[in-house]
Amino acid sequence: MDTDRQLYESQATGWRAGVYDDVRATFHxxxxxxIFRTLMANDPELTRYLWGQVKPTFTTRAFGQYSVAYRDAVLSAVESGDRDLPRYRRADLGLEPAEFRELAxxxxxxxxxxxRLAVLFEVVDRSLRGDPVGDGDDERAAATEPMPAWLDRDRGRSPTMVDDVPAELADTAGGVRAFHGLDDDLPSIYRCLAQWPAYLRTAWDDLEPVFESPAFDRACERAHEATEAFVDSVPYPPRIAPDDLRTRGTDEATIxxxxELFETFNRGPIETVLPALPAYAATLNVAGRRELD
Incomplete structure (x- = not known):
């Protein structure tokens, strides 16, 4: 599994392009x-099978409820702390209107x-270790009702990222790596935000004390608890345990x-990186819904 290989969206054709379209549509x-680009570059057939198995997890109203609960778990915990989340207007950052719209x-x-990534990593990591996913005990209609088509639909813009962090952000990047426990590479969110150095430098200076506070520790714990509770109750457990993969002919080395890949993604830095994403969105007043009736 060469993690430096990726099949980019512009390169995907045929059924591979179809899978990518399905991922975008399902994730809204x-x-x-x-993770999908790398899996597709390394083992397309296995990626198609894996996606077909995990896709139903993201299609229920219960998942929609979880997704807004995850966001609220993070932001409510942070808001209960001693430090307020910063909120920026375009003028605060000295950006042109088009730049600010793209950033937001x-x-x-x-x-x-x-x-969505939190659930993907937890479901696949558990399954590949042979641990249980879903117990069938959720008797609510929401467990099997379709997720509202409007939820998170038409939000956001396709992310672009820098290959190399600008020199003016060297200190900021060092602080990011130290906080998240990273070695060299920065997560996608930071390589994206680095396109607007004025924002990332300002936001990190303001957010670093928030992220280092007990309130953010609670945010991470509550987000993880919400993810575990949802994965415990999914109504359509995927068949991607090692024995399932062996049955379809996947070799031991690939398994x-x-x-190893999904264990890495489900532990370590990701435990603080993912909960930080709603916080960054909130600083630009684009965080999504926090409740779903």
Whole structure:
């Protein structure tokens, strides 16, 4: 599993392009995340199977309820702390109107995908370890009702990212790496926001004390608890345990590489990176809904 390989959306054709379209439509987001691009580049057939197995997880009203609860769990915990989330207007950052719209739109996309990635990583990681996903005990209609088509629909803009962080953000990037426990590469959200150095430098200076506070620790804990509770109750458990993959002919080396990949994504830095996404969106006043009746 070469994690430097990716099949980009512009390169996808045939059924691969169809899978990417399905991911975007199912996630209600204008992006195909790195994990899918890498899996597709390394093992297209396995990616198609895996996506077909996990897709139903994201299609129920219960998932919609979870997705807004995830966002509220993060923001409510942060708002209960001693430090307020900053809120920026265009004039505060010295950006042109088109620049500010693009910045806000791309940050909004990350707000949409945060709970979806949290569930994806938890479901696949558990399944590949042979741990249970879903117990069938959720008797609510929401467990199997379709997710509202309007929820998070038409939010955000397709993210673009820098390859190299601008020199003027060297100190900011160092602070980001230290806080999230990163070695070299920055997560996608930071390589995206680095396109607007004035914003990222200002936002990090204001948010670093928030992220280092007990309130953000609670935010991460509550977001994780919400994710675990949802994954415990999904009505359509995927068949991607090691024995399932062996049955379809997946070799042991590939299974091991998948296990290692998703274990890495479901633990460590991601535990603070994903909850930070709604916070960044909130600074630009584009965080999504926080309740669903």
């Amino acid at each position: 987001a204008p992006v195909v995340n790195w 739109g791309q940050a909004e996309t990350f707000d949409v995908v945060a709970p 091991t590489e998948l296990q």
